Amino acid sequence: MSIFKYRVQAIFISILFTLISCSKEKTSSPTLSSSEISNNQHPSLIITKAGVEKIRANLGSIPIFDETLEKVKAEIDAEIALGIEVPIPKDYSGGYTHSRHKRNWQTLQKAGVLYQILDDEKYAKYVKDMLMEYEEMYKTLPVHPKTRSYARGKLFWQCLNDSNWLVYVSQAYDCIYNYLSKEERNKLETNLFRPFADYISVENPQFYNRVHNHSTWGNAAVGMIGLVMNDSVLIDRALFGIKGAELDKTAKDNDGGFINKDGKAGFLANIEEPFSPDGYYNEGPYYQRYAMYPFLVFAEGLNNVKPEYKIFDYKEGVLLKSINALLNLTDADGDFFPLNDGQKGMSYYTSALVTAVDISYKYGNKDPGLLSIAKEQNRVLLDDSGLAVALGIKNGETKPFNKKSINLADGPKGTQGGVSILRNEDIELVFKYAAQGSSHGHYDKLSYSLYEKGEEVLQDYGLARFVNIEQKGGGNYLKENKTWAKQTIAHNTVTQNETSHFEGKYEIGSKHHSILHYFSSENENVHVVSAKEDNAYPGTEMLRTMAIIKDEDFEKPYLLDIMKITSSKANQYDFPFYFFGQVLAANFEYNTPKTLKALGSKNGYQHLYLEGSAKPKNNNTKFSWLNKGKFYSLTSVANTNDEILFTRIGANDPDFNLRREAALMLRRKNTKNTTFVSIIEAHGNYSPVTESAVNSNSSIKELKVVIDTIDYTAVTITNEDGKTKLFITSNINASKDAEHILKINDTNYQWTGTYYFK
Incomplete structure (x- = not known):
């Protein structure tokens, strides 16, 4: 389907969407149940209902967004044609099962976004069907057979990659939340999402309850699925770490060598401790690049669902400030300087920096220099922040990002x-x-x-x-x-x-x-x-x-x-x-x-x-x-x-x-x-x-x-x-x-x- 057809379809959908919304507003009862209120709030995590309407209204007129959409659609359509595969985990990084589950988390997130933007049920059905296969497998899934990690996962050899999976999949779940029946949601949350969140947190405090990029992923994973499910226990656990009886109970059964005994744990501690006021991340730019994705997508989710936390203002706005620092830690080609454990060749063309640039632009001060980086990246997020960048570029607001001493x-x-x-x-x-x-x-x-x-x-x-x-x-x-x-x-x-x-x-x-x-x-x-x-x-x-x-x-x-x-x-x-x-x-x-x-x-x-x-x-x-x-x-x-x-x-x-x-x-x-x-x-x-x-x-x-x-x-x-x-x-x-x-x-x-x- 061409971008022009998308645009015609989007205008019709947008009008219909508005009429339905107005109808609901006129007939809704002031005594809605909490579940009904929650239903009306999806999607709300990264891409929002208001964002979807605005994206649909602009399709066909925002080149960088339209081109990204075309590429992602082709990619996911090819995945859907291949069919769903959820293999029993057995490999280290780079092995087949590891790579397949990694591919699945990426595909699920993108398919969920395509469902929202294009309103094509095949994407929602694909996400639902794959999630149900994971639900069926996870109920009886043992700890991963590879034993090298200090915190073994279930889908992957380490809890870190399990957390990667949940960070992405929570976004997919948010996108198809209202497509699913109440019974289907209950099945997924009871047998997959809550056990998954508990496993990477309370069952592995040596992974979760520390200040480290690993824990940042864990905190974001638990917090994001908590936001989608409106689970205050998981949200608090994400923000402040495992506390009290939960920690005392689980720590007895785990190697607690990494557990922070001084109370420094959770998402807020992982902002407070590693970042300097200048936005420098103590592990170096390679790992800052890796950690910025969970930092920013969870922060965006909090901003959208729990704006009272004012997360982008935390520690004088250091999360957004850190993007400027990170971009300055690149050479003339955009490659990150390999300080500490850093792989050469990693650059701001990586998907994590597309996220960082787009979110920083939308929620920061709309620095026009960021638009020049986005143009070099030649793609944007298919969500509210990606739309903001696409519109900024379209409107000719781009200026060079000047790196100085x-x-x-x-x-x-x-x-x-x-x-x-x-x-x-x-x-x-x-x-x-x-x-x-x-x-x-x-x-x-x-x-x-x-x-x-x-x-x-x-x-x-x-x-x-x-x-x-x-x-x-x-x-x-x-x-x-x-x-x-x-x-x-x-x-x-x-x-x-x-x-x-x-x-x-x-x-x-x-x-x-x-x-x-x-x-x-x-x-x-x-x-x-x-x-x-x-x-x-x-x-x-x-x-x-x-x-x-x-x-x-x-x-x-x-x-x-x-x-x-x-x-x-x-x-x-x-x-x-x-x-x-x-x-x-x-x-x-x-x-x-x-x-x-x-x-x-x-x-x-x-x-x-x-x-x-x-x-x-x-x-x-x-x-x-x-x-x-x-x-x-x-x-x-x-x-x-x-x-x-x-x-x-x-x-x-x-x-x-x-x-x-x-x-x-x-x-x-x-x-x-x-x-x-x-x-x-x-x-x-x-x-x-x-x-x-x-x-x-x-x-x-x-x-x-x-x-x-x-x-x-x-x-x-x-x-x-x-x-x-x-x-x-x-x-x-x-x-x-x-x-x-x-x-x-x-x-x-x-x-x-x-x-x-x-």
């Missing part, structure tokens, strides 16, 4: 470190000085990654997992995630004595966070962030200052990196640079071993092959490489006692679970106090078509530390034309109003603020 604080009150993104032209720096990040956190304080036009220049490894690929550990986290990806040496930061920050122990790391020294982006040419870490290694203090500098004497902005280390004893410091591409040149001679051996035996070192070693020849180490048609150069201040190591990931990895990627590592032994100073330049380009290399050499002649005291560190940057620039950072007084005077080589330098550059 930004500092996002971490912690419930914004006092537990944070993440800074420095942006200048096409260069992006992601600097992590955040709290641990719960169980998905990595041990990498003051680490960073560097991008140019969305391409990684220096990388963060991300997670060690092949999500939903059954052949790789059932699609779950691999053991190398702990032995490699979480370890400090896997990141671009300092590792002391071949031991990870906080000894790689969650109990220690979760107690501490780095501290922002200063952040400055007022000067359009110089953006700087500086942060301290005093707890990663007892007796050692680290202060890292990073600046993206746009200098007229250089082709592109460059990164200046100053890592100042002060320790109570002598240590070995390893400082890696995880680069991509082909080695071009170095100003040192290196030896390559005939046989590859691991660099160490533990803390991630067992996974690094040593491919080459060298000693610096002078006070600057220079190294350049080519990646995807762009040239890059690293210049580091060095001394003759340093070691330069070429390493590659992949040692002690018999199943080839790790990517074979390279790093250049600076090693400084038997040293107490020291400062690593480096510059990374992006320059030039190479065309394989014309076979021409443009500006393939570094522009830096010398990088020098001229002052390094408790109070100040100053470096000079001299280019090949002999022009010298001076950068000074204040190591103690980070006030923007502080006045400084520093004498260097008989010249007094005076400035106000945190740094000096000229």
Whole structure:
């Protein structure tokens, strides 16, 4: 059926809908039963009765909505033609039964929406028939046979995926609620929905009663089906967690290691604890993306059904604020920066971010920048918020979503470190000085990654997992995630004595966070962030200052990196640079071993092959490489006692679970106090078509530390034309109003603020 036919049909349905509604209003009794009142309120969860009328009235005139509808209709019609399949669960992630039940939850939700928009009974019948098959199976369904999870589900190997199912299916149930008879609803609620909600909550408090993205899904699942059924017990359990006798009873029969004993549980606690006032989510953008769907759809359901909760105003509107933060945590291509356990390639094109953008637009301040993201996503939700976005685009309200340098604080009150993104032209720096990040956190304080036009220049490894690929550990986290990806040496930061920050122990790391020294982006040419870490290694203090500098004497902005280390004893410091591409040149001679051996035996070192070693020849180490048609150069201040190591990931990895990627590592032994100073330049380009290399050499002649005291560190940057620039950072007084005077080589330098550059 064409969109034009939809529109004609929709106008007729809308008129009929209005006449019926008016008739009901005129003849209805003031003594309606609660069940009759409930019937009149469906759908009300995500798509609403008023929204359905407005959608039908606009069909055929809202291109992005109409195109999305056509695609979803074709998809679901194909599923209906294949018939219903509800297999007995047996597989891990990526296995057939897992994938089929996942496909079912998606199909049910979409079919329910199509029933409401198109008023075609075949979609309602399909949803009803499948739900009845689940009802028949669930009554006798045992716990899932796979035993790896700390909280096994029934349809899936973990309660998390059972919760995914219920979040989506509750929306489908809301859409066909009035299509079903009272007896059919009672059957589904008695044998499927209430037992399902009880199982993932009171029967698994170690999953449900905690602050974690898993629990957010559980809370939303219980709350959303509670809203559809108008069940106040389930709604309260969703908002506030399992309390009192329910928790006391079930906790005796479960592993309560994860249960929050301090009362922090439920949906509101999962908003209060992980989100900072800036909207940063402590587990990182990858898991924020995953959690935003249940956060936002349950919040939307609460807003529609229980507006008295004012959920979008909770914690000063942090849920909607977090969408802006999350979009800023993407590179130029829209991919999320892989902080903590993050899979590379996940982007704002994922369906969860379509939900986030649409809901944020409708319930926020209708930021026109969000419409530009929606246009890039090229689809909208088939509901009230998707209609709002479609109308905004149709009416020409779209403006660019401009990503600038930004500092996002971490912690419930914004006092537990944070993440800074420095942006200048096409260069992006992601600097992590955040709290641990719960169980998905990595041990990498003051680490960073560097991008140019969305391409990684220096990388963060991300997670060690092949999500939903059954052949790789059932699609779950691999053991190398702990032995490699979480370890400090896997990141671009300092590792002391071949031991990870906080000894790689969650109990220690979760107690501490780095501290922002200063952040400055007022000067359009110089953006700087500086942060301290005093707890990663007892007796050692680290202060890292990073600046993206746009200098007229250089082709592109460059990164200046100053890592100042002060320790109570002598240590070995390893400082890696995880680069991509082909080695071009170095100003040192290196030896390559005939046989590859691991660099160490533990803390991630067992996974690094040593491919080459060298000693610096002078006070600057220079190294350049080519990646995807762009040239890059690293210049580091060095001394003759340093070691330069070429390493590659992949040692002690018999199943080839790790990517074979390279790093250049600076090693400084038997040293107490020291400062690593480096510059990374992006320059030039190479065309394989014309076979021409443009500006393939570094522009830096010398990088020098001229002052390094408790109070100040100053470096000079001299280019090949002999022009010298001076950068000074204040190591103690980070006030923007502080006045400084520093004498260097008989010249007094005076400035106000945190740094000096000229």
